[in-house]
Amino acid sequence: MLLRATSLIVPRGERRDWLVEWRGELHHVLGRDIANRDCIAFLLGAVPDALWIGCHSHSHNRHPRLESPGECLTFLAVLAVATLSLSLHFPQVRQEIFPPIYDGPAETNFLLALLVTCFMLPAVLPIFLRAGLRTERLSPTMRTRGWIFVGAKTTLLLPLLYCWPVVLGQVLAAGSRASGNALQTFATIGGTLFAAFWVVDDQRRRCPHCLRRLTSPARVGERSHSFLHFSGVEFVCAEGHGLLHVPDFPTSWFATQRWFPLDSSWGTLFPQGK
Amino acid sequence: MADMATEAKLSHTAALILQAMDSGCRYGFSIMEATGFPSGTVYPAMRRLERDALIASRWEKQSIAEAEGRPPRKYYKVTANGKATLAAARMRYPLLAKLALVQEMEQA
Numbered sequence: 001m002l003l004r005a006t007s008l009i010v011p012r013g014e015r016r017d018w019l020v021e022w023r024g025e026l027h028h029v030l031g032r033d034i035a036n037r038d039c040i041a042f043l044l045g046a047v048p049d050a051l052w053i054g055c056h057s058h059s060h061n062r063h064p065r066l067e068s069p070g071e072c073l074t075f076l077a078v079l080a081v082a083t084l085s086l087s088l089h090f091p092q093v094r095q096e097i098f099p100p101i102y103d104g105p106a107e108t109n110f111l112l113a114l115l116v117t118c119f120m121l122p123a124v125l126p127i128f129l130r131a132g133l134r135t136e137r138l139s140p141t142m143r144t145r146g147w148i149f150v151g152a153k154t155t156l157l158l159p160l161l162y163c164w165p166v167v168l169g170q171v172l173a174a175g176s177r178a179s180g181n182a183l184q185t186f187a188t189i190g191g192t193l194f195a196a197f198w199v200v201d202d203q204r205r206r207c208p209h210c211l212r213r214l215t216s217p218a219r220v221g222e223r224s225h226s227f228l229h230f231s232g233v234e235f236v237c238a239e240g241h242g243l244l245h246v247p248d249f250p251t252s253w254f255a256t257q258r259w260f261p262l263d264s265s266w267g268t269l270f271p272q273g274k
Numbered sequence: 275m276a277d278m279a280t281e282a283k284l285s286h287t288a289a290l291i292l293q294a295m296d297s298g299c300r301y302g303f304s305i306m307e308a309t310g311f312p313s314g315t316v317y318p319a320m321r322r323l324e325r326d327a328l329i330a331s332r333w334e335k336q337s338i339a340e341a342e343g344r345p346p347r348k349y350y351k352v353t354a355n356g357k358a359t360l361a362a363a364r365m366r367y368p369l370l371a372k373l374a375l376v377q378e379m380e381q382a
Contacts, residue, residue: 045313
């Protein structure tokens with residue numbers, strides 16, 4: 001199950017080979033009669049390996065990890081379940097996270113951190129998810145689906161944002177209540193900011209039609225030739241729905257990223273096509 | 275000068291892994307046992323070495339795996355470029371050269 005979940009990080013074109021390789025090694029490791037703890041330690045090494053492949057993939061049909069909305073939500077769900085399971089293993093963490101009374105310290109820290117983050121968010125990232133995108137051709141259904149996807153990602157991240165600061169606070173500041181609470185609060189604020197940034201950034205890098213991650217980034221233009229020229233990165237939807245142009249820096253004629261939809265005449269260029 | 279330009283500079287960890295492969299360890303787990311590094315270090319390092327063409331990987335024959343009733347494994351081999359880079363790394367890391375000498379004596 002751990003290998004399957006980790007394989008979602010590996011680009012689709014290399015996933016099958018990666019799984020076969022790790023299963024082959026795991027079969028050999030299990031046959032060597034080593035302790036369960038060492039086996040788990042061996043398996044945990046699959047995560048940095050998958051991350052490395054995900055960041056350095058050179059396959060022709062390169063797809064970013066977690067490309068489809070289903071894979072992204074599945075990965076977040078597995079993380080949420082793993083976090084809750086891990087939290088239940090520590091008695092002191094379980095007591096903090098699921099206290100008998102609602103008004104426990106974990107909830108207070110979490111709500112306080114959320115409040116602080118709400119004030120900080122407008123200062124660190126744009127509020128509107130699709131600022132600058134030309135969305136007039138999107139149907140209400142597509143817009144609703146986009147917002148539902150954002151809501152689902154946020155909901156699945158909440159257990160991580162709630163539990164991990166408690167685990168950190170209990171483990172790193174064992175014995176000191178004040179230090180533990182402070183660590184929880186700061187960890188929640190930092191984690192929530194990072195999560196908000198990731199949710200917005202991930203949504204911006206997805207096709208508004210199919211919600212798949214945009215692929216094949218290509219540099220366009222030169223930064224030194226910026227007068228009435230576009231300089232930035234172009235992403236494309238693997239299913240041929242359109243192009244996203246992201247400028248290197250805002251100019252008066254091209255301030256923020258723009259989505260250029262492609263009609264069905266471009267379909268022959270995209271093998272996964274519409 | 276051209277040789278210096280083409281030989282990649284290895285970290286100590288990568289050099290140890292390359293040396294272990296040159297000594298006869300062909301699979302990821304055997305390299306882990308030989309070097310003592312965890313899997314999270316060994317496997318990404320092997321990917322980097324393969325990307326830099328210092329090692330090459332092959333799947334073992336399906337018939338061998340089927341005969342032994344297990345999934346096929348991937349094994350690795352040091353390339354000619356890898357041997358040249360390893361030789362340069364031994365000059366850079368004297369302890370590596372000593373380790374190579376000890377391993378040769380043990381195998382003999």
